[in-house]
Amino acid sequence: MTDDLLTQRIFSMMAELSTVRAPDIRLEHRLREDLGLDSVCSMELLSMLAEEFELDVPMEEAAQVTTVAGTVAMAQRHLALKERAVS
Amino acid sequence: MNDAVVEPLLESIRAFARRHVRPLEIDQQHSIPREVLWGLAELGLFGATLPREWGGAGLSALQTIRVVTALAEVDRSVATTVGLHLGLGTRGLVAWGTRAQQERWLPPLASGEAIAAFATTEPNAGSDLSALQCLAQPAPDGTLQLFGTKLYVTNGGFASLLTVTASTPGMGGAERGTSLLLIDPKTPGVARQREERKLGLRGSSTTAFIFDQVAVPNDAVLGEPGQGASYLAHVLSWGRLLLSAGCVGTARAALDAALAHVHHRRQFHRALVQQEVVQRALARAGAIAYGMEALVRTAAAAEHDWDLLSRLTTSAKVFCSEGAFELADLSLQLHGGSGFIEDTGIALLMRDARVTRIFEGANDVLLTHAGVLELTQPAAVPTDASLSGLWSAVALRRNVLQCEAKGVRALNRRAAQHALGRAVIWRDAATAATSLARTPLERAAAALLCDEALNVAMAPDLPAVPTHLIVAALLEGVFP
Incomplete structure (x- = not known):
């Protein structure tokens, strides 16, 4: 999956939990202040992401993510780790 | 003072x-x-x-x-x-x-010349506050214009001040920000609706409000614009704390009435209080009432530590609302037929207690929330060695869930989180009771709560039968 496709997929998932539409989401947005996701909703988003891409993201790492860019970076990092483990 | x-x-x-x-x-x-x-x-x-x-x-x-x-x-x-x-x-x-x-x-x-109310519940936003649709937007004249509907506003019928939660997109640099607004219900565009008819708490006023193009001056915004979500967490902590304190009063009233009754009521040649089954029920009720009081006191003592206050008031709200309803129900049961008659006042205690399991955060939502908190930010372990077994049992449950679900994916297991939340709430009540126990009786009550909390922590969270099949059959109308 390309970075662009991954980012678009993450935006779609965020739009499911937030009232902000996917085309209006930007990388610099903050999960709480700009997307209106409280701490539980933010963790739910990251868990959905981990489930969809079968990523093993530690709870402590997920708890540090506060922005859209951070979410994308976390997904990219763990997808790369997964690919490396497979190869 | x-x-x-x-x-x-x-x-x-x-x-x-x-x-x-x-x-x-x-x-x-x-x-x-x-x-x-x-x-x-x-x-x-x-x-x-x-x-x-x-x-x-x-x-x-x-x-x-x-x-x-x-x-x-x-x-x-x-x-x-x-x-x-x-x-x-x-x-x-x-x-x-x-x-x-x-x-x-x-x-x-x-x-007391003015009474305050808080308006946050909406037709499509009950426990899920992220779904707020009440909207305040800047108008050309420099004010904010407020539109939307709020339901179940306690004290709504006579309140002179409403604190209203509203979505304020863009304000304070937050695209999806929420703000708290101070609204005088006499402001043009505010329509107070009729009193709701309820199962209990009938003396408490409950109304809806409709806001139609209400001009809200900028100086009516509470605190920083767009920061309402973080303010809300603290305000709700206080709401849960005082609701829990009310539950303690209901539990005491129910228990006092039950004790008075079982002393003089004789059945099978003995006073009810001499029956072993009744004694066991009363002992458990006494322990629960003590646990409720201890948990509320422990939460109140955290007044200035807002994170701890939020965590403990969540536990207190669930434990105390369930405890008050259970004790009112027990009191009614011990009263026999007379408890079912309104004149004794026991039925009123139960009707009044019922809604506390729903408002200020439905208990099932709070249980799941407590489970999520325990998964993501585990509570600090107390130093009291007598509690180490109970805390270890809850930690084991948390760790098994995390390992089975591989990290953050544990958060997709809602039923397991809910079960973990219940273990957390019983653990917190038993911990508060143990920490505050000074007399032998208080220690006995705390020990009883610890036993039950341990059972809750170790109870299986997976149903032994395929519940989804039963639900599907119910929805299709083919069962029972």
């Missing part, structure tokens, strides 16, 4: 209640008589938590819970009216109000 002042205040409340508060009449008339509200105001109860500078008594959370509990022992509608005013109604204004906002509102709120 120290306890030497609170004790006489509690005595005054009890004396006033004995003479003037008639719970069955309040229930039948669906309102609290005006002279009762005036009497409460004369006692200074509407200013109990408000700063002395503005005419309040400046009571601490630990002192205030005793006031609300004392009121709830007599009548839950009265306790709810006062508790809502002191907690959800005025907490935001006390914590983040500007000097001008406080100067305008706090003196009449402290004297």
Whole structure:
């Protein structure tokens, strides 16, 4: 999956939990202040992401993510780790 | 104000209640008589938590819970009216109000001349506050224009001040920000709806409000614009705390009534209290009532540690609302047929207690929330060695869930989180009871709670039968 496709997929998932539409989401947005996701909703988003891409993201790492860019970076990092483990 | 002042205040409340508060009449008339509200105001109860500078008594959370509990022992509608005013109604204004906002509102709120309410529930946003649709947007004249509907506003029928949660996109640099607004219900465009008819808490006013193009001046925004979500967490903590204190009062009233009855009621040639089954039920009820009180006191003691206050009031709200309802139900059961008759007042206790499992965060939502918190930010382990077994059992449950689900994916397992949340809540109650126990009886009650908490922590969370098949059959109308 390309970075662009991954980012678009993450935006779609965020739009499911937030009232902000996917085309209006930007990388610099903050999960709480700009997307209106409280701490539980933010963790739910990251868990959905981990489930969809079968990523093993530690709870402590997920708890540090506060922005859209951070979410994308976390997904990219763990997808790369997964690919490396497979190869 | 120290306890030497609170004790006489509690005595005054009890004396006033004995003479003037008639719970069955309040229930039948669906309102609290005006002279009762005036009497409460004369006692200074509407200013109990408000700063002395503005005419309040400046009571601490630990002192205030005793006031609300004392009121709830007599009548839950009265306790709810006062508790809502002191907690959800005025907490935001006390914590983040500007000097001008406080100067305008706090003196009449402290004297009881004005009553406060809090408006957040909407047709499509109950426990899920991220779904707020009430909208405040900048108008060309520099004010905000407020549109939307709020439901189930406690004290709504006579409130002079509403703290309203509204979505304020773009304000304060937050695209999806929420703000708290101070609204005078007499403002043009605010329409107060009729009183709701309810199962219980009938003396407590509950109305809806419709806001249609309400012009809200910018100085009516509470605190920083767009930061309402973080303020809300603290305001809700106070709401849950005082609700829990009310539950303690209900539990005491239910238990007192049960004890009076089982002493004189004889069946099978013995007083009910001499029956072993009754004794066991009463012992458990006493332990639960003690656990409720200990948990509320522990939460109130965390008044200045807002994260801990939020965590403990979540536990207290669930444990106390379930405990109060259970004790009211037990009291009714022990009363036999007479408990089912309204004149005894036991049915009223149960009807009044029922809604506390729903409002200020439905218990199932709070249980899941407590489970998520325990997964993401585990509570600090206490040093008391006698609690290590219980805390280890809850930690084991948390770790197994995390390992099975591989990290953050554990958060997709809602039923398991809910079960973990229940283990957390019982653990917190048993911990509070153990920490505060001083007498042999209190230690025995705490030990009983620890045993039950351990059972809750070790209970399986996966159903032994395929529940989804039963649900599918029910939905299709082919079962039973």
